[in-house]
Amino acid sequence: MTTTAARRVEANIEPKPTKTRRRLSPGRIVAWAIMILVIIVTLFPFYWMLRTALSTNPGLQANPDSWLPPEFTFGAFERVFGLQDTEQAIAEGGSGTQLNFWRYLLNSVFVSTLITVCQLAFSAMAAFAFSRLNWPGRDKVFAIFIGGLMVPSIFTLLPNFVLIKQLGLIDNLLGIALPTMFMTPFAVFFFRQFFLNVPKEIEEAALLDGVSKMGTFFRVVLPMSSSPLATLGILTYISSWNDYFWPLMVSYTDSSRVLTVALGVFRSQSPQSGTDWAGLMAATLVAALPMILLFGVFAKRIVNSIGFSGIK
Amino acid sequence: MSSSTNYRSLGAAKRSRASKQDLRLAIIFLTPAAIGFMVFLVWPTLRGIWLSFTSYNLLTPAEFVGFANYERMLGDPVFWNSMKVTVEYVVINIGLQTAIALIIALLMHRLTQSTLLRGIVLMPYLVSNVVTAIVFLWVLDVQFGVANQVLEWIGVDKIGFLSSETWAIPTIALINVWRHVGYTALLIFAGLQMLPNDVFEAAKLDGAGEFRSFFSITMPLLRPIMALVLIMTVIGSFQVFDTVAVTTGGGPANATNVLQLYIYDVAFGRFQFGYASAMSVALLLVLGIITFIQFRLTRAGSSDMN
Numbered sequence: 234m235t236t237t238a239a240r241r242v243e244a245n246i247e248p249k250p251t252k253t254r255r256r257l258s259p260g261r262i263v264a265w266a267i268m269i270l271v272i273i274v275t276l277f278p279f280y281w282m283l284r285t286a287l288s289t290n291p292g293l294q295a296n297p298d299s300w301l302p303p304e305f306t307f308g309a310f311e312r313v314f315g316l317q318d319t320e321q322a323i324a325e326g327g328s329g330t331q332l333n334f335w336r337y338l339l340n341s342v343f344v345s346t347l348i349t350v351c352q353l354a355f356s357a358m359a360a361f362a363f364s365r366l367n368w369p370g371r372d373k374v375f376a377i378f379i380g381g382l383m384v385p386s387i388f389t390l391l392p393n394f395v396l397i398k399q400l401g402l403i404d405n406l407l408g409i410a411l412p413t414m415f416m417t418p419f420a421v422f423f424f425r426q427f428f429l430n431v432p433k434e435i436e437e438a439a440l441l442d443g444v445s446k447m448g449t450f451f452r453v454v455l456p457m458s459s460s461p462l463a464t465l466g467i468l469t470y471i472s473s474w475n476d477y478f479w480p481l482m483v484s485y486t487d488s489s490r491v492l493t494v495a496l497g498v499f500r501s502q503s504p505q506s507g508t509d510w511a512g513l514m515a516a517t518l519v520a521a522l523p524m525i526l527l528f529g530v531f532a533k534r535i536v537n538s539i540g541f542s543g544i545k
Numbered sequence: 546m547s548s549s550t551n552y553r554s555l556g557a558a559k560r561s562r563a564s565k566q567d568l569r570l571a572i573i574f575l576t577p578a579a580i581g582f583m584v585f586l587v588w589p590t591l592r593g594i595w596l597s598f599t600s601y602n603l604l605t606p607a608e609f610v611g612f613a614n615y616e617r618m619l620g621d622p623v624f625w626n627s628m629k630v631t632v633e634y635v636v637i638n639i640g641l642q643t644a645i646a647l648i649i650a651l652l653m654h655r656l657t658q659s660t661l662l663r664g665i666v667l668m669p670y671l672v673s674n675v676v677t678a679i680v681f682l683w684v685l686d687v688q689f690g691v692a693n694q695v696l697e698w699i700g701v702d703k704i705g706f707l708s709s710e711t712w713a714i715p716t717i718a719l720i721n722v723w724r725h726v727g728y729t730a731l732l733i734f735a736g737l738q739m740l741p742n743d744v745f746e747a748a749k750l751d752g753a754g755e756f757r758s759f760f761s762i763t764m765p766l767l768r769p770i771m772a773l774v775l776i777m778t779v780i781g782s783f784q785v786f787d788t789v790a791v792t793t794g795g796g797p798a799n800a801t802n803v804l805q806l807y808i809y810d811v812a813f814g815r816f817q818f819g820y821a822s823a824m825s826v827a828l829l830l831v832l833g834i835i836t837f838i839q840f841r842l843t844r845a846g847s848s849d850m851n
Contacts, residue, residue: 260755264652271649272665275727278680279668281691285683298694351577359578368568374575381586387784387805388829391812391822392589392596398603415581446570475673477787478805482813493675497791500679510683517676524671532664539667539728540735 286310286515289325293510309515325511333487334516337495341474341520344409344491348473351414353466357458359416360424361450365436375425381418387478394482404485413473423465427458464538467531471524492520596822603816614823624824626799627807630714634803635782637718642778643771645722646729651759653730654737663734666727674724674787681720682707682792707792710800717788717801729778736770737763776839780832804828 284302285293292304308325311317313334317325362368363375393412402408431454439453440446455462477493484490490498496516503509528535597614601607618624649666669677685692685706693703706716740763748758786805789795795802795810802810804824812821 261656264656267648268652268656268662271652272662274723275665275669278677278684278723281684282680294689297689298691298698355577355581358574362571362574366567366571366574367564368571371571378578378582381582383833384586384590385780385784385829385832387786388593388825389586389589391808391818391825392592393585394812395592395596395603395818396584396589412581412585415585416578418582418586421578446566450574471671475671475675477673477675477790478809481790482809493673496675496679500682500791501794510686510689513679514683517679521672521676524673525668528664528668528671532667533660536660536663536667536731539731540738 282514282518282521285510286518288511290507290509290511291325309509309511310519312509312512313515313519332495332499332516333490334495334519336487337490337492338519340406340490341492344406344480345470345473347406347410348413349466349470351410352416352420352469353462355414356416356420357424357455357462358450359421360428361454363421364425364428365431365449365454366446378418378421382422390479390482393479397483403483404489405483406489408483409480409489409491412479420465420469423461424458427461428454431457460534463531464534467527467535468538471527474524496520593822593825596819597826598823599819601818601822603818607819610819614820617820618823618827623799623802623807624804627802627804630800630802631783631785631804634714634718634785635779637715638721638782638785639775639779641719642722642726642729643775646726646733646774647771649726649730650733650737651763653734663731666730668727669724670728672724674721675791677720677724678788678791681716681723685716708797710797713793713797713801717785717792720792721782721785721788725778725781729774732774732777733767733770736767736774739770740766772839776836779835779839783828783832783835 284300286309287302287305287307289304289306289308292302296303306325308317308321312322312325313332315332315334359378363371363378389412397403397408397411400408400411402411435457436449436453439449444452475493476491477497480489480491480494481497484494487495496513499516500513503513596607598609598611599607600610600613653662653666684690687693687703687705687708690706692706696703704712706712744762744766745758748762753761784805785803786809789801789803789806790809793801795806805828808821808824808828811817811824
């Protein structure tokens with residue numbers, strides 16, 4: 234709500250300079266031309282995914298340069314979701330093997346949701362303890378937490394794999410979620426910044442009204458920080474959805490395979506010649522679609538969150 | 546921030562009671578995060594360093610071998626090749642990405658504040674590395690890929706983008722430029738927004754052109770931001786794995802066998818976790834040194850703004 238209001242205010246001030254700036258100088262034309270080129274290069278692979286996914290493989294091989302889908306069909310999508318019978322699948326250039334797509338989708342949703350919800354909750358709780366509670370040694374403990382930022386996540390993957398194996402959680406969805414489920418130093422740091430900005434007076438007023446200290450977390454600090462919570466939540470969801478290296482280490486069978494790993498397997502199992510490109514593109518599109526939709530809804534929030542306010 | 550400001554009015558006795566209450570609550574609130582921190586961050590870091598001094602195959606207990614893994618590493622031509630390939634990748638990837646991102650950011654800064662445009666630029670970043678890799682595998686396919694079709698129209702010979710030893714690394718670097726350049730551009734754009742406008746106005750009044758004001762004002766002011774951006778992107782770039790694993794798997798003939806891929810292969814292909822850990826420590830050291838040097842060279846801490 235506040236952002237739209239702010240926008241309107243900006244719009245009221247803006248018109249004057251824009252009018253003078255809008256004159257089309259040669260420099261501006263070149264600048265816009267470069268910008269349009271950037272947009273085309275950015276969007277082209279998405280279009281090509283769609284165009285390929287809506288084709289048959291024989292059609293693709295006959296017309297590799299056609300800009301529209303050759304031999305338009307939804308067959309590839311049907312194949313991905315296991316709705317196509319083997320005969321037709323082979324006629325359209327599919328392999329005829331079944332892909333457990335729903336299972337992968339469900340696994341991805343489960344893992345990403347678990348990581349996002351728990352990581353956010355636990356990190357916010359820790360950030361509350363580091364910002365709104367007073368206890369001896371607080372700032373020292375916080376400094377140690379922040380020290381965790383110095384270790385690139387890639388370094389902990391191997392030892393974490395050994396640990397997950399010892400816990401007997403290999404090929405288990407919980408094993409995929411566990412290492413990032415509790416906290417990340419960045420999330421704690423990020424929330425602490427926002428919690429520090431919640432005015433003391435509001436908290437003290439709540440305390441006087443008989444709200445407990447824990448109550449101030451749920452009733453005052455959290456509601457007042459809902460915007461950064463949502464932003465980091467979306468970003469965490471997207472990055473855990475897209476993660477590949479760690480789930481690749483942990484999952485071995487369909488029961489724990491997430492979409493990214495399944496796509497990698499699908500790709501490496503397809504033969505060098507006669508790859509089912511239409512099916513592969515349909516599958517990648519379906520795997521990417523939830524994030525693209527999520528982005529469509531929250532684009533403004535995500536785009537504006539990128540900056541240096543939280544050093545991300 | 547400390548207890549003294551918070552409860553000054555309430556008196557010392559109350560303060561210590563509140564502080565005790567706070568401590569109890571803090572312990573409750575910190576427990577989950579602390580467990581995660583200790584078990585999945587501190588412990589694995591120490592264990593990774595310890596494992597690098599052992600011989601360990603997951604099945605039998607780790608056996609201390611001193612510096613044997615490190616000695617092997619220094620004499621391992623595949624390791625040095627991986628280092629070389631990774632550095633090559635990082636140089637191409639970061640060089641192009643930073644240059645293009647800077648151009649996009651400057652153009653956006655001068656042309657438009659449109660959220661839609663920024664959204665479009667950011668879109669590739671939301672798609673996973675795996676999806677990106679597969680899409681480009683198809684676009685760059687030697688037989689049926691549209692890129693080679695376009696080359697054919699222009700009259701250039703087909704290029705085995707991902708199957709030729711010379712092209713594979715630049716191609717992978719470019720694929721990841723496509724995915725990350727928008728994010729980097731928005732970071733720089735955010736930095737540009739923070740610069741004070743009056744300096745530019747003053748330069749304009751003094752008759753400085755676009756290029757003059759870019760090199761004399763924008764770049765010096767932007768330096769600390771570029772330093773932060775570089776540190777973040779270089780560290781990310783060194784960890785490249787997904788794209789290589791999906792597109793080339795390290796081939797042809799180790800031409801794209803980046804360090805992370807080699808580490809993965811040694812650990813999960815040959816079950817030599819000790820040696821793999823030693824190489825991870827090496828990567829950690831390299832990243833630490835690079836961060837330090839970049840911080841020094843670009844004087845990231847200071848800005849010309851004050």
